[in-house]
Each structure stands twice: as C-alpha cells, then as structure tokens.
Amino acid sequence: MRYASHIADLVGNTPLVRLGRVADGVAATVLAKVEYLNPGGSAKDRIASRIIDAAERDGLLQPGGTIVEPTSGNTGVGLALVALQRGYRMIFVVPDKFTGEKTAVLRAYGAEVVEVPTNVPPEHPDSYYSVSDRLAREIPGAFKPNQFANANGPRAHYETTGPEIWRDTDGRVTHFVAGIGTGGTISGTGRFLKEASAGEVVVVGADPEGSIYSGGPIHGYAVEGVGEDFYPDTFDPTVVDRYERISDAESFAMTRRLAREEGLFVGGSSGMAVVAALRAAEGLSGDDVVVVLLPDHGRGYLSRLYDDAWLDARGIHLDSSLTNGATR
CATH class of the missing domain: 3.40.50.1100 (Rossmann fold)
Incomplete structure (x- = not known):
C-alpha cells in the first residue's frame, strides 16, 4: 500500500x-x-519541518514545548502541521491586518492566536516582533522559530x-x-x-x-x-x-x-x-x-x-x- x-x-x-x-x-x-x-x-510549509528539526537537534525545543511565532498566517499553518505531528503547543502572534480567514485557519488547527496592531514600527513593544519575543521569554519551554532570521x-x-x-x-x-x-x-x-x-x-x-x-x-x-x-x-x-x-x-x-x-x-x-x-x-x-x-x-x-x-x-x-x- x-x-x-x-x-x-x-x-x-x-x-x-x-x-x-x-x-x-x-x-x-x-x-x-x-x-x-x-x-x-x-x-511556507517547506520551511516548517526544517526549522523544527534543527531546533530539536540543537536542544532549543523539547518534547511538550511551545512554538511561538509572529506570522501573517501561512508560516503558522506550516508550523501547525509539524506541531500537530510532534505534540507541541502553538502560539501565533498576528497583526490585526490579517485577522479573519487566516486566523480562523490557525485556530482550526488548534493554535492560540494573539492579535496585535499592524501599523506600529518593528521596535514598538506592541509590534508582532516584540510581542512574540516577550512571549518566548516568558513561557517556559518556548521556542521562537523567527522566520525572519532563521x-x-x-x-x-x-x-x-x-x-x-x-x-x-x-x-x-x-x-x-x-x-x-x-x-x-x-x-x-x-x-x-x-x-x-x-x-x-x-x-x-x-x-x-x-x-x-x-x-x-x-x-x-x-x-x-x-x-x-x-x-x-x-x-x-x-x-x-x-x-x-x-x-x-x-x-x-x-x-x-x-x-x-x-x-x-x-x-x-x-x-x-x-x-x-x-x-x-x-x-x-x-x-x-x-x-x-x-x-x-x-x-x-x-x-x-x-x-x-x-x-x-x-x-x-x-x-x-x-x-x-x-x-x-
């Protein structure tokens, strides 16, 4: 078969x-x-397994851990497929420009979605970069794939x-x-x-x-x-x-x-x-x-x-x- x-x-x-x-x-x-x-x-499906494979290999992501990522939706879906396969919790930080069907898809896969303002600079504490950084620091066992630098x-x-x-x-x-x-x-x-x-x-x-x-x-x-x-x-x-x-x-x-x-x-x-x-x-x-x-x-x-x-x-x-x- x-x-x-x-x-x-x-x-x-x-x-x-x-x-x-x-x-x-x-x-x-x-x-x-x-x-x-x-x-x-x-x-974005292509990058998810390679990023998670590397994180597991390097000890950055342990069994039962949490994946935290800023995303407009597509990277989140790709990561969600791998997270579901391997048993990780998912938290995705999404600019409010992208709410609607995309965030609904992420939630359908069982992810938690945190919505933040779109029109703020990257260094602003409420930007999706900053909020994801904070969550990754505060949540035990969290790993941020950081697609912009990975x-x-x-x-x-x-x-x-x-x-x-x-x-x-x-x-x-x-x-x-x-x-x-x-x-x-x-x-x-x-x-x-x-x-x-x-x-x-x-x-x-x-x-x-x-x-x-x-x-x-x-x-x-x-x-x-x-x-x-x-x-x-x-x-x-x-x-x-x-x-x-x-x-x-x-x-x-x-x-x-x-x-x-x-x-x-x-x-x-x-x-x-x-x-x-x-x-x-x-x-x-x-x-x-x-x-x-x-x-x-x-x-x-x-x-x-x-x-x-x-x-x-x-x-x-x-x-x-x-x-x-x-x-x-």
Missing part, C-alpha cells in the same frame, strides 16, 4: 502549470509553480524548491520570479538556480509599492505576505538581479484574472508575482522559460481582495485597463 504517515510528510514536489490566457501574446513559456498545493496551502528558511528552498524547478524544466528555466517577504524563497531558490545554470538564470523580485526592497517611498499597502520595512537576515540581495514594483490594484486585478482565466485560486501576492513575471517576459524569445512562484491559496482572502466592498473601502479600483490584461 502507498500512503503517508502524516499530512506533513506530503510537503513539496508541487507542479508547474503553463499560464495561457493571462500570458497571451508572450513568446516565452511562462510557468507557474503552484505552491498552494502543499498540504497547508502555501510555500537560515533554515532559505535553506529549505535551496534544497527543495530550486531543485524541483530545475528538474521539471529539464534545466531550461531562464528566469525565476518571486515575491519577497522574509526573502527566504527568492534567496534560496534563486541561489540554487544560479548555481545550477552557471549564473545564467535571471532572478526577478516582485515587490509591492511601499516596500523597502525595490526602493522608493515606504508606506502601507494592502497586498499581504510580501514586502517589508526592514531587511530580514533571511534575504540575500546579491541573488536578485532586478525588481518589479507592483501596485495593489495591479496585484489584485491579476489575482482575480488568474482565478477566472486560469482556474488558479490564489492570494494577492501571487497576482503580484505574475504581473512581475509578465513584465520580465516582455521581449523574450520562444526559447526562454519564465517560472513564477505562486505562494498561497485564495481561501484566506475571500473577504478581502475578492470582495469589491473591501477594495472600495481602501480606494483600490480595478478598472478595465487592469482587468483586461495590462501589466504596466
């Missing part, structure tokens, strides 16, 4: 799917790596995501496009692909307007799970060849197009990444292969970017120039 011992054992080996309608007129082959097909629904994050993508893309494209990938949050996905995957191709693969970072990575003024934005107002230790800027700066309206319009035209029900950061991928593909030949990583499922965004009233309340208007396929 063929079966997995636990759902957490099924992480990885997600497929590549060619984008058709949204890439109409593009000569290059544009392939989406569909990470929402991981069991927890996102690319080298096992990019290492997981170097060891799995990159090799999968290289294998499934028969080494023909020429461009890799991904959003940047902690930077672990693009740093680990991009580094592997550059090494495998002797530096030939071009790595493109997709970044929301308002984030620090791509320059320009830093301000708030509505797309979730990407962008930052500081440079995490898990981000290696030497891997990224160039950046594409994407507005919320462009990201969300493309996200909706992916659902309607490609059958890919994804979150806003996936739409952002595809906009960047189509920009990267402009002018490329039929021999080029652009792989864009779609980080997560759309289930956590039904009351947000898929809700017209939510968009209107934030002044985000998806006009016909965006919904009909313009990428700039």
Whole structure:
C-alpha cells in the first residue's frame, strides 16, 4: 500500500502549470509553480519541518514545548502541521491586518492566536516582533522559530524548491520570479538556480509599492505576505538581479484574472508575482522559460481582495485597463 504517515510528510514536489490566457501574446513559456498545493496551502510549509528539526537537534525545543511565532498566517499553518505531528503547543502572534480567514485557519488547527496592531514600527513593544519575543521569554519551554532570521528558511528552498524547478524544466528555466517577504524563497531558490545554470538564470523580485526592497517611498499597502520595512537576515540581495514594483490594484486585478482565466485560486501576492513575471517576459524569445512562484491559496482572502466592498473601502479600483490584461 502507498500512503503517508502524516499530512506533513506530503510537503513539496508541487507542479508547474503553463499560464495561457493571462500570458497571451508572450513568446516565452511562462510557468507557474503552484505552491498552494502543499498540504497547508502555501510555500511556507517547506520551511516548517526544517526549522523544527534543527531546533530539536540543537536542544532549543523539547518534547511538550511551545512554538511561538509572529506570522501573517501561512508560516503558522506550516508550523501547525509539524506541531500537530510532534505534540507541541502553538502560539501565533498576528497583526490585526490579517485577522479573519487566516486566523480562523490557525485556530482550526488548534493554535492560540494573539492579535496585535499592524501599523506600529518593528521596535514598538506592541509590534508582532516584540510581542512574540516577550512571549518566548516568558513561557517556559518556548521556542521562537523567527522566520525572519532563521537560515533554515532559505535553506529549505535551496534544497527543495530550486531543485524541483530545475528538474521539471529539464534545466531550461531562464528566469525565476518571486515575491519577497522574509526573502527566504527568492534567496534560496534563486541561489540554487544560479548555481545550477552557471549564473545564467535571471532572478526577478516582485515587490509591492511601499516596500523597502525595490526602493522608493515606504508606506502601507494592502497586498499581504510580501514586502517589508526592514531587511530580514533571511534575504540575500546579491541573488536578485532586478525588481518589479507592483501596485495593489495591479496585484489584485491579476489575482482575480488568474482565478477566472486560469482556474488558479490564489492570494494577492501571487497576482503580484505574475504581473512581475509578465513584465520580465516582455521581449523574450520562444526559447526562454519564465517560472513564477505562486505562494498561497485564495481561501484566506475571500473577504478581502475578492470582495469589491473591501477594495472600495481602501480606494483600490480595478478598472478595465487592469482587468483586461495590462501589466504596466
């Protein structure tokens, strides 16, 4: 018989799917790596077991211990799968910007969720970084994975995501496009692909307007799970060849197009990444292969970017120039 011992054992080996309608007129082959097909629904599943394995090996996490992590939701789900498998208590600190479906999912897995204000700087005592630090100090046996500084994050993508893309494209990938949050996905995957191709693969970072990575003024934005107002230790800027700066309206319009035209029900950061991928593909030949990583499922965004009233309340208007396929 063929079966997995636990759902957490099924992480990885997600497929590549060619984008058709949204890439109409593009000569290059544009392939989406569909990470929402991981069991927890996102690319973050990949990092969880490696982070917990290392913590157990180093004596940082003991049987019956508690995992405390600041998260927008996806990392929490990945950690929850491993915690359930191994019997750990879970406490996730979540900015109130992300409450709703995402926190409901975390609670469904049995996690405790602590909600904190979104619009405070990282050093503020009420930020999700500071609150998670305090809880990790105060709770006996607590371990904070700290995805923003844990080298096992990019290492997981170097060891799995990159090799999968290289294998499934028969080494023909020429461009890799991904959003940047902690930077672990693009740093680990991009580094592997550059090494495998002797530096030939071009790595493109997709970044929301308002984030620090791509320059320009830093301000708030509505797309979730990407962008930052500081440079995490898990981000290696030497891997990224160039950046594409994407507005919320462009990201969300493309996200909706992916659902309607490609059958890919994804979150806003996936739409952002595809906009960047189509920009990267402009002018490329039929021999080029652009792989864009779609980080997560759309289930956590039904009351947000898929809700017209939510968009209107934030002044985000998806006009016909965006919904009909313009990428700039």
